[in-house]
Amino acid sequence: MTINALEKARAAAEKAAQDLAALEATEAQKAAQKAAERDARQRKLDVEFLAQWQVLDAELLNVGSKTASDAVYEGADPIAAVATFWVARAKRNTIRQHARMAYFRLHGEHPADNFAMELSHRDMMIADRLEEAISGAANRHAGDLADELEAKWTVGGDG
Numbered sequence: 001m002t003i004n005a006l007e008k009a010r011a012a013a014e015k016a017a018q019d020l021a022a023l024e025a026t027e028a029q030k031a032a033q034k035a036a037e038r039d040a041r042q043r044k045l046d047v048e049f050l051a052q053w054q055v056l057d058a059e060l061l062n063v064g065s066k067t068a069s070d071a072v073y074e075g076a077d078p079i080a081a082v083a084t085f086w087v088a089r090a091k092r093n094t095i096r097q098h099a100r101m102a103y104f105r106l107h108g109e110h111p112a113d114n115f116a117m118e119l120s121h122r123d124m125m126i127a128d129r130l131e132e133a134i135s136g137a138a139n140r141h142a143g144d145l146a147d148e149l150e151a152k153w154t155v156g157g158d159g
Contacts, residue, residue: 046102053099057092064088068133073140078133
């Protein structure tokens with residue numbers, strides 16, 4: 001190769017390196033802009049979620065609040081009541097975890113220990129819960145019948 005050909009090759013390589021650097025800078029700028037936009041969207045969503053997470057939590061508390069005893073008493077399936085309770089509880093923990101993560105993203109620090117605390121772990125012990133449910137419902141039915149019998153077959157103090 002001649003010196004002229006080498007200089008041309010070097011000049012072309014230098015130009016290509018400059019073009020590459022310019023393209024990389026443009027791409028980095030675009031990526032930074034996208035990241036800033038994504039962060040702004042996430043911040044907005046976190047603020048909105050933190051404003052309503054307690055409402056979502058309360059709704060799930062109400063969904064899972066029917067006891068197995070109530071279900072048996074009403075003639076419904078106690079297994080469904082137990083399953084609904086545990087599903088709602090798992091969802092509540094998920095909401096609470098998301099609230100803690102949103103708080104961390106917004107504030108850059110972990111929330112206080114009492115903020116959106118995870119519900120404590122409890123063993124399901126389904127057989128024990130069903131036994132309690134049936135026993136509780138049986139006692140309620142017996143109490144209802146005792147009240148009916150009392151009202152119908154016992155002379156009250158009024159008359």
